[in-house]
Amino acid sequence: MKIAVLSGKGGAGKTFVAVNLAVIDQQAVYIDCDVEEPNGYLFLQPDKVQTTPVTTPLPIFSEDKCIGCRKCVDFCRFNALVYIKQKPKVFSDICHSCGGCMLVCPTGAVTETPRPVGALECGVRNNVTVVTGKMALGEASATPVIRAALANGVQTDKDVFIDCPPGSGCAVMESVREADYCILVAEPTAFGLHNLAMVQELVQLLQKPCGIIINKARGDYQPLLDFCHQHDLRILASFPYRTDIAALNAKADVACEKDESSKQQFATLLSTLRTEVEA
Numbered sequence: 441m442k443i444a445v446l447s448g449k450g451g452a453g454k455t456f457v458a459v460n461l462a463v464i465d466q467q468a469v470y471i472d473c474d475v476e477e478p479n480g481y482l483f484l485q486p487d488k489v490q491t492t493p494v495t496t497p498l499p500i501f502s503e504d505k506c507i508g509c510r511k512c513v514d515f516c517r518f519n520a521l522v523y524i525k526q527k528p529k530v531f532s533d534i535c536h537s538c539g540g541c542m543l544v545c546p547t548g549a550v551t552e553t554p555r556p557v558g559a560l561e562c563g564v565r566n567n568v569t570v571v572t573g574k575m576a577l578g579e580a581s582a583t584p585v586i587r588a589a590l591a592n593g594v595q596t597d598k599d600v601f602i603d604c605p606p607g608s609g610c611a612v613m614e615s616v617r618e619a620d621y622c623i624l625v626a627e628p629t630a631f632g633l634h635n636l637a638m639v640q641e642l643v644q645l646l647q648k649p650c651g652i653i654i655n656k657a658r659g660d661y662q663p664l665l666d667f668c669h670q671h672d673l674r675i676l677a678s679f680p681y682r683t684d685i686a687a688l689n690a691k692a693d694v695a696c697e698k699d700e701s702s703k704q705q706f707a708t709l710l711s712t713l714r715t716e717v718e719a
Contacts, residue, residue: 441717442600444619446643447626448635450477450606453655453679454625456689458603459483460696461713462568464706469600471593473615475558475573475585480603482692486563486570494573494588495554496537501528505549512541512550533580558585560592569593582611594618607635608642616643621717622650623676628661636664640671651676651716653709674716677709 445458455472459480462470472478499512499521512528513521520535521528528541532555542550558575573589575582582605594600604615616622622643626636636652643650651674654664658681668675679685685702688695695702 441714442594442602442618442620443623443713443717444602444604444616444621444648445623445625446604446612446616446639447606447624448608448637448639449627449632452606452625452627452632452635453653454606454623455480455483455603456655456695457623457625457653458601459694460702460706461710462599462601463566463694464696464703464710465568465599465601467567467598469569469571469593469596469598470603471589471600472570472572472603473586473589473611474603474605475575475582475589475611476605478572478574478603481561481563481570481572483694484565484568484570485692486561486565486568489561489563492560492562493556494558494560494585496535496557496584497539497552498532498535498537498555499530499541499550500553501530502549502551503527505547507547507549509546511544511546515540515544536581537584557581558588560585560588562592569596569598583614586611586614590615590618608638612639612642613646616646616648619648621713622648623653623713624650624673625653625655626664628654628657628664630663633661633664633667637667640673649716654678656681676712676716677705679705 445454447454462468472480513523520531557579561572563570571593573585575585605611626632657678696706
């Protein structure tokens with residue numbers, strides 16, 4: 441099964457959930473798609489890490505072949521090309537590497553060169569494969585690195601746990617593309633509920649089955665319970681706020697390895713997920 445773990449905001453606990461599920465599973469792949477600020481590897485501390493670059497194709501232009509027809513400029517819907525001083529110029533930050541300019545060029549003046557946009561770090565922690573995407577500093581789009589991380593990790597017979605970026609933007613949409621089921625991690629606060637509503641709408645539009653995990657609970661938060669009831673969302677688990685678990689997280693310890701009650705909770709959650717995916 442392929443499980444995507446999402447949250448409408450940072451700090452809700454999606455990495456906490458994804459890491460502990462991967463560890464309790466024992467035979468799993470953990471993919472960190474939060475490529476702007478990945479931190480799952482801090483908990484998992486993988487060995488035998490191999491780093492490979494992630495690149496995207498960037499168009500380059502031959503001045504000898506270019507006849508100034510501007511077909512490439514007119515084709516580019518992202519406005520990544522302009523024609524200045526009798527030659528095309530590409531703005532690499534907004535180029536989507538679609539290859540269209542190369543296809544429409546009548547003289548073959550456009551070729552492509554690889555442009556580094558990030559890296560993948562792949563290692564092993566006991567029987568858990570750890571795939572971490574890291575976007576290069578200053579890059580505008582996380583999607584190419586996320587796509588590379590998923591391509592590296594999802595083709596397996598093992599269970600896959602995808603730690604998604606926070607929010608509900610394009611990077612999240614790319615992260616959940618391969619998922620069989622989505623876990624939405626929510627804090628029981630007004631702000632947490634507001635952001636949960638956005639990410640729930642996203643997975644609904646993508647037609648992905650999902651369930652809710654309430655993290656840092658301090659008793660019942662009725663607006664959140666009402667939201668789940670109104671949208672027919674199953675509450676998979678509720679993790680109470682505990683200072684000892686917060687301390688474990690602060691030290692980058694994996695809770696299910698240090699705390700027996702957490703171990704039992706995540707084992708139960710894993711069993712519940714298998715039932716949900718098979719349903």
